[in-house]
Amino acid sequence: MEFNTEKTIFEKIIDREISAEILMEDDLCIVIRDINPGAPVHVLIIPKKRIPHLAEAREQDALLLGHLLLMAQKFAQQKELGGGFRVVINNGQDAGETVPHLHVHLLAGKPMIWPPC
Numbered sequence: 001m002e003f004n005t006e007k008t009i010f011e012k013i014i015d016r017e018i019s020a021e022i023l024m025e026d027d028l029c030i031v032i033r034d035i036n037p038g039a040p041v042h043v044l045i046i047p048k049k050r051i052p053h054l055a056e057a058r059e060q061d062a063l064l065l066g067h068l069l070l071m072a073q074k075f076a077q078q079k080e081l082g083g084g085f086r087v088v089i090n091n092g093q094d095a096g097e098t099v100p101h102l103h104v105h106l107l108a109g110k111p112m113i114w115p116p117c
């Protein structure tokens with residue numbers, strides 16, 4: 001896929017050029033509340049490094065990818081999401097990806113159905 005050099009909305013949030021509710025942050029990623037929630041709890045775990053899509057992640061991104069999941073776990077522990085939570089990565093048009101900057105959705109707070117499509 002083509003790499004657009006224009007900043008994505010998530011890079012603008014990371015760079016504090018536009019506002020968002022940032023719930024957690026470390027050197028590698030931020031966790032923000034999704035502006036259009038699909039569940040009572042819906043946050044996005046976003047790496048500061050721009051990888052447009054999961055399909056474009058590389059071997060050298062392995063630690064970062066693992067870190068995003070551990071950040072999801074940390075968020076779930078802090079928010080005491082004992083009833084369970086779901087993590088989702090949309091890759092590409094058919095999957096409904098709308099922002100070309102890899103991000104992990106974490107959804108919780110209600111019983112969910114499977115499969116989600």
Ligand code: AMP
Nearest residue numbers: 009020033034035036090096097098099
């Ligand atoms: P995806 O469809 O997987 O690319 O997910 C993109 C997500 O980003 C959607 O759930 C949007 O609601 C969310 N989103 C888009 N713009 C913002 C924003 N400015 N602040 C927070 N979430 C956003």
